[in-house]
Amino acid sequence: MTTIPEIKTILYATDLGRHMRPVFRHAISMAQHLNAKIVMLHVVEPLGSTGEAVLSAYLPNKKVEKLERDGMKKILKQMKTRLEEFCHDEMELCDKKSSMVKDIVVTTGRPADRIPQEAEKYQADMIVMGSSSEGFIAHGLLGSTARHVTQVSHLPVLLVPNRNH
Numbered sequence: 001m002t003t004i005p006e007i008k009t010i011l012y013a014t015d016l017g018r019h020m021r022p023v024f025r026h027a028i029s030m031a032q033h034l035n036a037k038i039v040m041l042h043v044v045e046p047l048g049s050t051g052e053a054v055l056s057a058y059l060p061n062k063k064v065e066k067l068e069r070d071g072m073k074k075i076l077k078q079m080k081t082r083l084e085e086f087c088h089d090e091m092e093l094c095d096k097k098s099s100m101v102k103d104i105v106v107t108t109g110r111p112a113d114r115i116p117q118e119a120e121k122y123q124a125d126m127i128v129m130g131s132s133s134e135g136f137i138a139h140g141l142l143g144s145t146a147r148h149v150t151q152v153s154h155l156p157v158l159l160v161p162n163r164n165h
Helices: 020-034 049-058 061-091 111-121 144-152
Strands: 009-013 037-044 101-108 126-131 157-161
Touching: 009 020, 009 111, 020 037, 020 061, 020 126, 020 157, 037 061, 037 111, 061 101, 101 111, 111 126, 111 144, 126 144, 144 157
Parallel strands: 009 037, 009 126, 037 101, 126 157
Antiparallel strands: none
């Protein structure tokens, strides 16, 4: 008989989109049922090559680097504040005696790559994230980030539909 691995840490990955709260509620429910902790993760995508080229054309390299550093610090601070406020608001639905959110993490990179990396870093046992696919081929397909994470992750991934129907 195969035993099911114990789930003690759930990585909840969010894009901070408008449909994130139902996904977080699933993470909360899983954590309550499994007596697990949640690591909340938001990945900020870096400025693309076009944006970097435009900035470089008008500003010296040192100014561009400082602008990127300062801008990223500001964005990371704002995102962390939003995540903390969101977490606080949603935790009102939960048992106030338990602190299910172990950590709030904001990092930079390509979300499809960073989510599995952060799950490994925080020794998560499961990933919970929303799945959405918008655009002209939306029906029946996963979003590219969710698809990539499920393909490369060594952990179970719970995909919660987060489209508004």
